[in-house]
Amino acid sequence: MSQRRPTSSDYQNQLSCFPYGVGHENEGICLLVEMGPYRILLDCGLEDIQPLQTDSNSPAHLVFCSHAHSDHARGLLALHQAFPQMPIYASHVTVELLPLNWLDHRSEEISDFCQGLQWRTPVNLFKDLSAEIFPAGHLPGAAAILLTYKTPKRTYKVFYTGDFSLSNFQLVEGLSVELLRGLAPDVLIIEGSYGTMRHPHRRQQEKNLMMRIYQALANGQSILLPVPTLGLGQEILKLLRSHHQFTGKDLDIWVDGDVTTACDAYLQLLSEFPVSVQNFAKHQSLFWDERICPRMRRLTPTAIPQLAINPSIVVTDKFEELGKYCLSNGRSWLILIPSHWHNRLDHSPLKELKYCPFVSIETYLLAEHSDSRNTTQLIHNLRPQHVIFVHGSPNYLADLTSLEELQNRYQLHSPQVQTLVELPIGEQFIQPVTPTPTQYEGELNEQGTAITITLPDGITHDPRWSHFSDTGLVEARWQGEELLIRGLSQRELLSHTNSSRRLEDIDCCGTCSHYKSQRCWNPASPLYGFKVTPEGYCPVFEPQQQVSES
Numbered sequence: 001m002s003q004r005r006p007t008s009s010d011y012q013n014q015l016s017c018f019p020y021g022v023g024h025e026n027e028g029i030c031l032l033v034e035m036g037p038y039r040i041l042l043d044c045g046l047e048d049i050q051p052l053q054t055d056s057n058s059p060a061h062l063v064f065c066s067h068a069h070s071d072h073a074r075g076l077l078a079l080h081q082a083f084p085q086m087p088i089y090a091s092h093v094t095v096e097l098l099p100l101n102w103l104d105h106r107s108e109e110i111s112d113f114c115q116g117l118q119w120r121t122p123v124n125l126f127k128d129l130s131a132e133i134f135p136a137g138h139l140p141g142a143a144a145i146l147l148t149y150k151t152p153k154r155t156y157k158v159f160y161t162g163d164f165s166l167s168n169f170q171l172v173e174g175l176s177v178e179l180l181r182g183l184a185p186d187v188l189i190i191e192g193s194y195g196t197m198r199h200p201h202r203r204q205q206e207k208n209l210m211m212r213i214y215q216a217l218a219n220g221q222s223i224l225l226p227v228p229t230l231g232l233g234q235e236i237l238k239l240l241r242s243h244h245q246f247t248g249k250d251l252d253i254w255v256d257g258d259v260t261t262a263c264d265a266y267l268q269l270l271s272e273f274p275v276s277v278q279n280f281a282k283h284q285s286l287f288w289d290e291r292i293c294p295r296m297r298r299l300t301p302t303a304i305p306q307l308a309i310n311p312s313i314v315v316t317d318k319f320e321e322l323g324k325y326c327l328s329n330g331r332s333w334l335i336l337i338p339s340h341w342h343n344r345l346d347h348s349p350l351k352e353l354k355y356c357p358f359v360s361i362e363t364y365l366l367a368e369h370s371d372s373r374n375t376t377q378l379i380h381n382l383r384p385q386h387v388i389f390v391h392g393s394p395n396y397l398a399d400l401t402s403l404e405e406l407q408n409r410y411q412l413h414s415p416q417v418q419t420l421v422e423l424p425i426g427e428q429f430i431q432p433v434t435p436t437p438t439q440y441e442g443e444l445n446e447q448g449t450a451i452t453i454t455l456p457d458g459i460t461h462d463p464r465w466s467h468f469s470d471t472g473l474v475e476a477r478w479q480g481e482e483l484l485i486r487g488l489s490q491r492e493l494l495s496h497t498n499s500s501r502r503l504e505d506i507d508c509c510g511t512c513s514h515y516k517s518q519r520c521w522n523p524a525s526p527l528y529g530f531k532v533t534p535e536g537y538c539p540v541f542e543p544q545q546q547v548s549e550s
Contacts, residue, residue, distance in 0.1 A: 014149070014156055015187055015423040019415050020051050023191070023391035027417075028071045031189065031390065032060060033158055035149040038129050040064065042145075042160050042189070044075035051418070052079065058086045062125060065090040065114065066162025067142035068097035068230060077102050080113040091133055092116035093141025093272050100230055100262055117143075120179070137165035137174035138368060139231045140269065144175065146183060156425065159185035159382060163193070163391065165367070166374040166441075167202035170238040171266070173274050175370075177381050186425045188384040192414075193369040195396025196403065202367070203444055209236075209336075209364050210243045213313070216334045217251070221360075223313040224325055224335045229258040232338065232368060233315050234266055237287060240294060240313065242280060251294035254307070255287075256316040256325075260298050263287045307331065322349050332358045339363040372400070379406065386423050388413045453485075510534030513544045
C-alpha cells in the first residue's frame with residue numbers, strides 16, 4: 001500500500017489541492033480539492049486509476065467531470081466500477097457524450113453513472129457545500145464549476161475552469177466573463193494549454209483554414225484531416241458545410257472512424273446547441289447530407305475507391321491508418337494536422353507519408369483553448385487569491401507563472417503530480433484595484449461586400465473617442481498581422497478631397513478602372529497585384545469612365 005496522502009487537516013488549512021494528474025503533455029487531469037471536511041475530485045483523465053485505490057475507501061465524497069474529452073474523463077468508468085456509491089456529476093450534455101470514451105464496451109456495461117446538473121443553478125451537495133456550473137466554451141457541454149463551502153467564520157470559494165475558451169466556436173458559445181463577474185473565488189484552478197502564446201481572432205483562424213483547403217482543391221489535391229473523435233472534427237465539418245467558399249460546391253466530404261459516432265451523438269443534442277446552429281439544422285442537415293452541396297457522407301470500405309475520382313475531403317480519427325486513404329489511388333493529397341500535433345510528424349504513419357512524392361503535410365491553427373490574452377483577462381476579472389495552472393506542457397505553464405502582471409497580484413502555483421498544494425486564505429486579503437481596461441473585445445462579421453466591426457459601448461467613455469469619431473470615417477491599414485484603425489479628422493478629409501480633385505484630370509492609377517483597395521488589378525499591367533500610389537501610371541491605363549463626345 002502506498003504512503004498516505006497528506007490532507008488539508010495536516011496543515012490546519014480549509015483549502016488544499018492534491019493533483020493525481022495535471023495534464024502535462026498527454027497526461028490526464030485529475031485533481032483532488034479539499035474544502036474543510038469534503039474531498040472533491042475534479043475530472044478523472046487517468047488511464048490507470050490505481051493511485052486512487054490506495055485503500056477500500058472512496059478517494060472523494062464526489063466527482064465532477066468538466067467535459068467529455070478523454071484526458072478529463074477516460075478514468076470515470078473504472079472509477080465508478082471501483083466505487084459505485086461515489087456520486088459523479090457533469091452537465092447534461094456531457095452525460096450524453098461521455099460514452100464516446102468507451103466505444104469498445106457493450107452499452108450494457110456502461111450504466112448511467114453520471115448525474116446531470118443544470119446550468120447556473122446552485123445545488124446543495126451537502127448542507128454547507130454547494131456547486132454551480134457555467135458553460136465554459138471549448139466543447140458542447142463543457143462546464144466550469146464554482147464550489148462554495150460555508151463555515152461559521154467565513155465562506156470559501158473554489159472555481160475550476162476545466163478546458164475553456166472565451167471565443168465563440170461553430171458549435172458552442174464561449175465562456176461569458178460577464179456571468180462570472182462578482183464571484184470573487186479564493187482559489188482559481190485554470191488551464192494554461194497555450195502558455196503565453198497569442199492567437200489571431202477565431203474567425204480569422206477559420207478563414208485561413210478554409211482558404212488553404214479551397215486553394216488545395218482548386219489545384220486538384222484531395223484533403224486528409226486527421227482529428228480527435230470528439231470536438232475539432234465536428235467543428236471543421238460544420239465550417240465546411242456553412243462557409244461561403246464551399247456553399248453549393250460540387251464536393252464530397254467523407255467522414256470515417258468514430259468521428260461518425262460523435263456526429264450522430266451531436267445530432268441527438270441539437271436543442272442544446274446555439275440558436276444559430278439550430279436554425280442551420282432546420283434548413284439542411286448539420287452533418288449527413290447527399291442532397292445539398294457540399295455532400296457529406298460516411299466513408300464505407302466500398303466507397304474508398306471513389307476517393308480516386310475527384311478531389312475530395314476526408315475527416316478521420318484513424319490516425320494509424322492514414323495511408324489507406326492516400327497511398328492507393330494515385331491522387332495528390334494534402335494532409336492538414338492541428339498545429340499542436342507537430343510533434344507527431346516524426347512518428348509513424350506520418351513519418352512514412354512525409355516522403356511520398358504525391359503527399360504534402362502542413363499544420364493549421366484552429367485553437368480549442370484560450371490564449372494568454374484571454375486567460376489573463378479571465379484571471380483579472382475573477383481576482384482570486386490563489387491561481388493554480390494545470391493542463392499544458394510544463395514550459396508553457398512556467399511561462400504563465402512567470403508573468404509579472406500575475407506575480408504582482410496573485411499567489412501562483414503550477415503543481416507537480418502527487419504534490420500537495422496548500423492554499424491558506426488571508427482573512428483580510430486586500431485585492432488590488434481593478435485597472436481601467438485599455439483593450440476592448442469585439443466581433444467581426446463579413447456581410448457580402450461589407451465588413452462590420454462591433455465594439456462595446458464602453459469604448460465611448462474614453463475622452464479620446466470624440467476625436468476618433470469626429471467625422472464618422474476611419475482609415476485602416478495593415479501592420480504585420482495586425483489591422484490598425486484610426487479616425488479621420490475634418491482637416492484630413494478636406495485634404496483628401498482636394499487631392500482627389502487634383503487627380504481628376506490626370507491619367508494615373510487613382511483614376512484607372514483597375515485601381516481598387518490601393519492595388520492594381522489589371523492582369524496586363526506590370527504592377528498587377530502590387531500596392532500602388534494614386535499618382536502612379538502604367539502604359540495599360542484605362543480610365544474609370546469613357547466619355548463620348550457628341
